[in-house]
Amino acid sequence: MPVNEGAGIHAGDDRGCRPVRQPFKFIGQDGPLGVLAENYLNAMLARDRNRAGGLVMESVSRGTSVRDLYLHVLQPVQYEIGWLWQTGRISVGHEHYCTNSTQLIMSMLYPRMFSGKRAGKRVLAACVQGELHELGLRMLTDFFEMDGWDTHYLGANMPPDGVVSTMEEWSADVLAVGVTMHYHLDEAQKLIRAVRNSERAGRAVVLVGGYACLVTGNIWQKLGADGTAGDAQQAIALASRLVEGKRNHG
C-alpha cells in the first residue's frame, strides 16, 4: 500500500486519544481519489459525518462511480481507521462511529447502485454466527449488485438454519460467507455443512471470504467451500464462472 510520508492528520477533539499524525498506511494522495480519501478520513476523525457524506455525494455528482468510491475511498479509509484503532490513536468508540457512519453513507449511495443490465444470478451474503464484522461483506454484496446480480444481504451473526432456510426460499445461486475472526472459522465450517446437507440449497456455489481467509491460504478447502477471493472483482469473476459451470452441466 502507498504511504504518504508528508501527510499529517488530526483527530480534532478526540479527548483521551493521542493526536493522529503519521504517514498513512493505506491511503496515498497519489492514488486514485487519494485526496478525497484523505479528506474523508479527516472528516471522520473530526467526528463530522455530515462533511464526510457531503464529500462523497459531491464526488458522485461530479461523475465518480460508486464502484470507485468504494475501492479508493471507503475501503482504504476503513483499513486506515482499523489501523488507527489497533495502534491506539483512536478509541474503540471512535472506530465504531467511523464504521457506522460509513455504512450510513453507503446507504446514501444505494439509489445510484441499482441500475443497469441484470446478470440473472442471485447471491445471498451472510456473516457466520458470532461474527460482527460485516462491513466488508456488505461492500462485497454491493459490488455484486453493481455487477447486475440480484443480492440478498443477511448481515452479521447469522445462525446456519436461518441462512439455509433463506437460501431455500430465495433459490440463491451463490452463498457468500463472511468470516473475520479466526475463532469463527469453525462456525463457517458448520454453516457450509448445513448448506451442503440441504436438498434444495446444497447445489449452490459457496464462497467464503474475509480476513480469516486471507491469512490462511487454503482454508476455504478445509471449510468445504467452492472457493475464495482476495477482492470483490475476483469474487464476482469466480462466482460467475462457477455458477455458469453448474448451469451448463445440469
Added chain:
Amino acid sequence: MADNVYRVVSPETLAAFDKVRAEVENDVLLRCLAEDAPEQTMGPDAEAMIKSGLGFVSRMLRAAMSFSAGEILADEMEWGKTRLPEYGVSISMVLKNFQRYTESLSERLPAAAFGEIRPYVESMIVGQRGIVESAE
C-alpha cells in the same frame, strides 16, 4: 516454523484441550499477577485485561489447531505486537505468559495429547521470543 510442522490435531485432543483451557488460563493469570506486577503498567484493570487476553489466546490456539493453520498464530502475534503495548502489556510479559501457558497445558494433558498440541504452543513461544529479541 514451517507449515508442515502443524499436524492435524485429533478431535479427542481438541476435546481434552477444551476441558482444561479454563484452568490453564486461570493458572497463568495467577502466576502473572503474582510474579509480574502487571498493574504497574496496565493499571487497575490489569487482571480483567489479562484474563480476557488469555481467553483470546485459547480461542486462537484452538482455531489454529482445528484447521492445522499455524499461520493464524503468527498473524495474531503480529497484531499483538502493535496492539498490546497500547494496553500497557509488555511483549516480554506476553512471552512469559506463553511459556506459563505451555507448562500448564503440559501438566494437565496426557502426554500424547500434549504432543499433538506442542508444535502450536512452541511456535507461539518462538514467535514471541523473536518479537522480543527484535525489539532489544
